[in-house]
Amino acid sequence: MLRAGSDPAPLPHPELLAAIPRLRRYARVLTGDASRADDLVQDTLARAWEKRKLWQAGTDLRAWLFTIMHNVYVNQLSVTRRDAANVSLDSEGATAAWQVPVRANQLDRVELLELVEQMGRLPADQREVLLLAAVEEMQYDEIAATLDVPMGTVMSRLSRARAKLRRLVDEPASPLRVVK
């Protein structure tokens, strides 16, 4: 606060509010934990205001916020880890506990819970791409720009994520299950 009134703040507040549910979902998929996810969203919003001058009106606010969230998350991982120099999301594996509400009236509630739980076992970088492509239905090139990776990386992560998730869901639960 306490900025001069003439300070250009083109970041649209209503749209930022409207983006919160999607940010929360993305954060939940990244962290696998509702309260950590909301912390991440809060940090992301704070960062967005901090960087508001970099926002270009007319571009996709959701993608811009997703980029910030991704970066905040990666940075936080590097802070909490000793090997700060070399953190990547592919080493960030299964999430702790998935907290995703599944409505009671959904027909195959158990199957959906199982799906979400298995999704939590994918590496974070694959979860992310899967969420953005399959759930957010973003264009591949937008995803590449959001995560700052080449298109080919998006495609290979998406392909691996879908194949692995399918394997995980199809497999009968067994302690001897080999996860590649």
Place this chain on the structure above:
Amino acid sequence: MSASPVPFVDADLHAYADGQMSSERVRDLEAELAKNPELATRVADIRAQSAALRSALDPILSEPIPERLIAAARPPSRRDVMTRLARDYGPLFATAAALVIGIGIGWFGRTIELERQGMPVTFARQAAFTHALYAADVNRPVEVWANEEKRLVTWLTKRLGHQVQAPDLNPLGYSLVGGRLVAGNEKPTALFMYENADRQRLSLQVRWADSHVSDTAFRYAVENGVGVFYWIDDNCSYAISGNVDRAQLLAIARTVYGQLAVLDAAKPAPR
């Protein structure tokens, strides 16, 4: 074009299933799918999985949004914070103000006046940034840890050229983590970091005020999501910052203020 079909790769199936394939390629692929049930099954599987993921994850979108996130989405503009403060926390500020000698009316007006002078609003902003920088540092939030509190206080006192104290916030559930010296605008600043059982961190920053600011009042600012209570007392600027709500931060600021006043009164006051 369909006479010499380009072979389809895995990525094509995903692009098709996600509706991201160019229309020409779609025609060719659909022709191929009609002939190749194995390929068609893979596309159907991808689509079914995406639909299931949406069913599973869409309910998150309709969950109630916590107040703290709504607050974080608000523009950190002066007008907004001022109106919210005046609306929600008027009585609290009156209480806080009563603690301070020489408080008058026109709290907002003075803040703006002081901002024009480039003081101490800058201090609040700097305090918030500094807090955010070090509080987020899990392993090294401070230079000297609380187990060497005495050394810390001596060191900071020496560097500031002024007696500083680390208030005891244990009654409020915050214990001292330690402290460090940080760069101020013109003057070095002492930082004491505190942490509660939930690993919430607060920092108290102290530095000599510019002599021309004789005004003392509690002020509140939100900078980049960090709440800051700051005040000037006896030519010293104090800022307490943290990601806690205003009421809590105010309670902490009052405790700090009270303790420093007691400590000040107790010592011979060489200045």
